[in-house]
Amino acid sequence: MSRKNSVLIVSIIPYFLERKNFWFEKNLKKILKIQKTQSFWQDNTLFLEKDQKIQISHFLRKLDELGYEKVFKIQELGEFSHRGGIIDVFPINSKYAIRFEFLGNKIENIEELEIEIKNEKTAKEILKKKLKSQEMFSDLKVLKSGDYLVHLDHGIGIYKRQLEINNQKYYQISYAAQDKLYVPLGLERKLSRYIGFSTPKISRLGSSVWQRTKRRVKKEAEKLAKELLEIYAKRELAFRNIFSPKSLIDKKIESGFKYKETPDQIKALEDIEQDFQKTKPMDRIVCGDVGFGKTEIALRTILRAVNSGLSSAMICPTTILANQHFENFKERLENIPVNIALLTRFQSKKEQEKILKDLKQGKIDILIGTHRILSKDVQFPENLQVLVIDDEHKFGVKQKEQLKKMRANLDVLSLSATPIPRTLYLALCSLRNISLIQTPPPGRLEIATHIGLFSKKIIKKAIKKELERKGQVYYLHNRIGTIEQAQDFLESLNSASWRIGIAHGRMNEKELVKIMSELKEKKIDILIATTIIEAGLDFPNVNTLIVADSTKLGLAQLYQIRGRVGRSHKKAKAFFFYPRRILTKKAKQRLKALKKAEALGSGYKIAIADLEMRGAGNILGREQSGNINAVGLNLYCQIVSQAIERLKAKKNGRN
Secondary structure, three states, rough: EEOOEEEEOOOOOHHOOOHHHHHHHHOOOHHHHOOOHHHHHHHHHHEEEEEEOOOHHHHHHHHHHHEEOOOOOOOOOEEEEOOOEEEEEEOOOOEEEEEEEEEEEEEEEEEEEEEEEEOHHHHHHHHHHHHHHHHHOOOOOOOOOOOOEEEOOOEEEEEEEEEEEEEEEEEEEEOOOHHHHEOOOOOOEEEEEEOOOOOOOOOOOOOOOOHHHHHHHHHHHHHHHHHHHHHHHHHHHHOOOOOOOOOOOHHHHHHOOOOOOHHHHHHHHHHHHHOOOOOOOOOOEEEOOOOOHHHHHHHHHHHHHHHHOOEEEEEOOOOHHHHHHHHHHHHHOOOOOOOEEEEEEOOOHHHHHHHHHHOOOOOOOOEOOOOHHHHHOOOOOEEEEEEEEHHHHOHHHHHHHHHHHHHOOEEEEEEOOOOHHHOOOOOOOOOOEEEOOOOHHHOOOOOOOEEEOOOOHHHHHHHHHHHHHHOEEEOOOOOOOHHEEEEEEHHOOOOOOOOEEEOOOOHHHHHHHHHHHHHHHOOOOOEEOHHHHHHOOOOEEEEEEHHHHHHHOOHHHHHHHHHHOOOOOOOOOEEEEOOOOOHHHHHHHHHHHHHOOOOOOOOHHHHHHHHHHHHHHHOOHHHHHHHHHHOOOOHHHHHHHHHHHHHHHHHOOOO
């Protein structure tokens, strides 16, 4: 150990993480001078000297405000521990951890500990990813009167309210024995919702229980991280050349987009561009609500490959969606020398044979299709590089593995509004990269959601109101065998003639295309349909949705279907009915979660709620289930993610 006379500790924010340690040493005098007058430096730095008088409680509170994590024993940048009159800190602007020894309220001694980082750049990269994952989980919108919250340093408590003390707003959280914690607004990244599969244990503030629990979970997470990395090792070893820079064609397509990109869309595109500049193939999921611009991201990603002399494929769960993408892509790429083809089982044998021949000979740049592209007779050219999986949650594990086996070094971009629990979990643990699109397009309004007993009166009134404002209606009846009875029921509600159409999966393609054309041309007032409408339909004039029996559908399905309305500037309405019988506990949970996720951009929350409802034991194994209950899913995923990042760095010999 070596003694020191003074130490500068800076907050864990991107501004400081971008700077190397020597920058702080070189600019120390300037920092101390500017700290006296500028609030940014006062709020984000702490300078301590030997023999300085400072209350231990004030020091600990300041470390908390600077974003440092309280642990049982420090090991990494950004951590601190407290035992009696000793506080150990690992500042992000230091190569070594520092020990402060107090005598009363005076710093009696400052020493460097023999805990050091060998690679500053790697350590700070891991910390940046940690910050990003904390921000992802700290969504505290719509907190209610008893929600469980996890504080990174103090553990699981119960949210009480938001209050103001001396012009500062705080979150009030209660713990055991009437202990209370006040967390200032601005420190949200230290908080996350508790998502678990049993009622959590609440302990007292300041007890060592939480630190011991966190330490145990971190130790077990390291074992899991090793196992997961071994499973994904082949993918990690895959190699491909980096993509060529953006061309004039790419820029032309970008400028031809008729909407203004949202900040989240721009960020997702930047993430993908960074993936293309690496030699490791991309495996990214873009999670965003229906109509939030995922298709535009897919189009630009595919075109990047084509302009690099490579070919691409896009797989869709339904013929309707494949057709829609095909038409949209053709329209956007009309004046660009790109060959696009569509392959579905509904095309004639002659059409399919020609497409397969052209594909094999490398004449097709972009192939859009359904499950048909997984058939044995489909032979992709050697230059296939990008695969887009639309509505990723609609494909089974075997199908997705089959897609990835097409090429070990394939770049895979998955699109989903509500990723399936396992996919989401792998993304949260850094084994799959995730880009969230939660910013709604300008002018998009929330969908008013009604949940209640099946009511003829409410259905009649809802349809009448929508048609009066020249809109159209989806009526979801998910049983093909009785779908004509649903038509009889709707006709009985009104003496005037409502123009009604029917759409379901057993109809042939020509009939479906005809019905959808009539809907687009406003020749149909009400479309009675099965869950075929769940994927990809884009009819901005349809702004009322009626689901006859919502108990038969999964949470993600309900959310996806609701997203089929509200795609214009009009206020949309969604009615989810249930029959006059006792609802199961799961059905109640689903409908409650759906109502809770009324805000725009809630697909990610729905996916998390889905994971919570299905139970981690079924998806992730019983062993992990216990750890998740101990600290909550959000923090558990952060811990596993950090363990994976550390192991990757160690494996690459960088730390």
